[in-house]
Amino acid sequence: MTTLPTDDPFAVLRSLTRARIGLGRAGDGLPTAPLLAFQMAHAAARDAVHGAVDFARLADALAPHPTVEVASAAADRALYLRRPDLGRRLAETAAERLPAGPFDVVIVIGDGLSASAVETNAVPTALALAERLADLSLGPIVLASQARVALGDPIGAAMNAEVVVMLIGERPGLTAADSLGAYLTFRPVPGRRDSERNCVSNIHAHGLPPTVAADRLAWLVRAAIRLGLSGIDLKEDAPGALPPAEPPPALT
């Protein structure tokens, strides 16, 4: 028998949080509806992780901005997931395809861990950012497959970029499978530490809108160039309060 959570005090509590509370019980298990709702959320996250970004379509949507496609050294998704180090390096001949610059800013769109984040949110964010930086010299937009955040370092170095902005699919949670992250690095070279980057995360329909993210990123790009640095020493007094920092990647 199912105990249905109707007409109950949990209605008050549920209005306070997106956590899955007051789900009711079927014996000691979940009722069928919340069980399947959970499975659907996990399925969306799995599809986002294993989906392939249609970079040709992205290139069309970004036109007339020039684009160039590269791949990381991770040959496929399985290897990408096992070996983050390969996702931070360019495939063997990829650097030859990149123009040598120099450029003030290079925008990279990387698939990261969510294809749906990139397909939904990368183009509007990239176009809005390019528009706000129209007075700077902007390289072709680099479309990178099997990419980790730090792949922006060899790309930016090959293109002699002052600043590289990596727009990348964030690891999906159950509540948002299409969240895009943006990582800004001044004078990118392989070996930059994460503390030398600035992050604007949580760019999606129920999070930060692409135009607001672009406002913050444009401010950060100009501040990085003016101050000659990025990362923890670049204080986050960009327009509006920045979203809370991502939780630490290791143990918390």
Place this chain on the structure above:
Amino acid sequence: MAPRGTARRVIHDGETHVFDDLGTLLACASPRRSGDEGAGIAAASARRRVAARMALADTPLTAFLEEPVIPYEIDEVTRLILDGHDAAAFAPVASMTVGGFREYLLGWEADTAALTRLAPGLTPEMVAAVSKLMTNGDLVAVAAKTRVVTGFRTTVGLEGCLAARLQPNHPTDDLAAIAAATLDGLVFGMGDAVIGINPAGDNLATTIGLLEMLDGLRQKLAVPTQSCVLAHVTTTLQAIDKGAPVDLVFQSIAGTEAANAGFGVTLSLLAEAREAALSLKRGTVGENVMYFETGQGSALSADAHHGIDQQTLEARAQAVARAFSPLLVNSVVGFIGPEYLYDSKEIIRAGLEDHFTGKLMGVPMGIDVCYTNHAEADQDDMDTLALLLAQAGVNFFIAVPGADDIMLNYQSLSHHDVLRLRHLLKLKPAPEFAAWLAATGLADAAGRVPPLAPTAAPVARLLAAGGAR
């Protein structure tokens, strides 16, 4: 890297396998996992893996005292392990090889009392080594004979008990949202291990705000349990200075000095934090004031692994925990990601290993049975691992509303899952907490928590007292 000890050689079917030192032998003997492969230290073939196990089986346990896998001079964790070794406790097994030790542990003579006496004589390298010769079933069977009991306001780890950390995290540390998730867990009988929040923002004001809210809720509901905000140890020390109601001091720890430096901790800092928490005298049934989390891959992640496999380093992290008499220690086994544990096979194996090695050393082990969305695993796999660990006598699980942690973006066990395991395996909450559940009417005469309607008096009373009305 130059060999650090004695090379070992195995010839099998005409094929010779050489292992340059103990660290190499341990790494090659370890079950396959992506982290060791990424570090370039895993066995290059399945045959070499078993050959390493053959060589390991013939290795005397004393070798681990004579050949530190990370040099004594450069690593304070090695110094802690060797300086703190209890030779008298070790004596009954001192002449054994690793293979012989496996059979001893499985034997009927190695009962709970014998294993409890033995624990201080075991080093993490010894327990990691023997685990590599064990099947999953062996890991469950031996761990089930161990018992590590600790206390603060509840007693955790008693025979026949299964506790739960209630983990009501929220992405913006919203106090009302956290209170709502806490009430949801209490209705299921969760929270007897601890009500523990991972704060989204690790700063003093947030930490104190969360500590005060949790302590207020605990007192208002008269729940016999402890609370914890899993901020960095230095933040918690500051909170203690400011007079905040700190029950337990939390810290993530690892198995090497360099990896602990990456977490911003040293052994002396942990000792200072423990003294500070003890000085508050907030425990009622015990004085175990520390809570640690560990996880395979943390040292590799910090580039501080010294070529040692991630499971051996995990056991060393547990040895660090052991030195501070913690109330709770858990591995966050599937949280660190597929680059360390790729799929459910690797996660399940690692969860059983972490529980086994910790318990054998006398560490009060719980497990966060969990996975991320980029790992090849799902909730069915968590059911499997949780069933195995409950059979193995795990002290506690992490429980999250609907298994979905909306702050850390990963999945653990749900309140339902833990309650089901209690009922299925006839396990009880911590006794002090069980008495509270009975007194509030949330539990029935048999100590079970039935599926009450949300409007039923005990639930409605709890929610009203918790401020939901």
